[in-house]
Amino acid sequence: MNNRRNISLTVNGETVARDVPVRLNLVDFLRAELGFTGTHVGCEHGVCGACTVRLDGTPVRGCLMLAVQADGATVETVEGLGGETTVAALQDAFVAHNALQCGYCTPGFLITALDYLERDGTADRSAIRTGISGNYCRCTGYQAIVDAIAAVAAERGQGGTT
Numbered sequence: 565m566n567n568r569r570n571i572s573l574t575v576n577g578e579t580v581a582r583d584v585p586v587r588l589n590l591v592d593f594l595r596a597e598l599g600f601t602g603t604h605v606g607c608e609h610g611v612c613g614a615c616t617v618r619l620d621g622t623p624v625r626g627c628l629m630l631a632v633q634a635d636g637a638t639v640e641t642v643e644g645l646g647g648e649t650t651v652a653a654l655q656d657a658f659v660a661h662n663a664l665q666c667g668y669c670t671p672g673f674l675i676t677a678l679d680y681l682e683r684d685g686t687a688d689r690s691a692i693r694t695g696i697s698g699n700y701c702r703c704t705g706y707q708a709i710v711d712a713i714a715a716v717a718a719e720r721g722q723g724g725t726t
């Protein structure tokens with residue numbers, strides 16, 4: 565039985581084609597095969613959110629998907645989102661509010677926060693906590709992360725209680 569497949573997908577704006585093992589996770593494919601190491605690996609079973617990437621515009625767990633399942637899709641890692649105004653605003657806000665310490669969780673949080681804001685998420689702290697509840701941070705205690713996202717929501721005119 566052939567345990568490899570040819571896949572073709574768009575990653576950060578570039579079309580890539582590879583012959584991959586059918587059991588290769590998407591996050592391992594992105595990191596080891598393509599060198600996009602901004603996507604991190606934490607728990608490897610769908611809990612921590614460190615491996616979050618966008619698949620056809622929707623955040624997914626890179627550790628819970630196989631690379632072959634992304635065949636034909638458009639994938640964006642944190643490296644591919646640098647040109648987005650909201651991502652730049654989030655990066656600035658994370659720095660301004662000290663919303664990272666070791667930074668291991670940060671790429672996943674940026675992608676999740678971007679999705680939250682693009683879905684018209686408000687500056688309401690409770691709503692932000694719900695929005696980021698799929699991402700774990702072992703350093704910050706989350707307050708500063710919520711502060712940073714609330715600041716960008718307010719800047720974008722997406723109101724709510726801060």
Ligand code: FES
Nearest residue numbers: 606607608613627
């Ligand atoms: S490494 Fe994927 S959710 Fe933790």
Ligand code: FES
Nearest residue numbers: 665667701702703
């Ligand atoms: S800053 Fe260290 S895990 Fe979040």
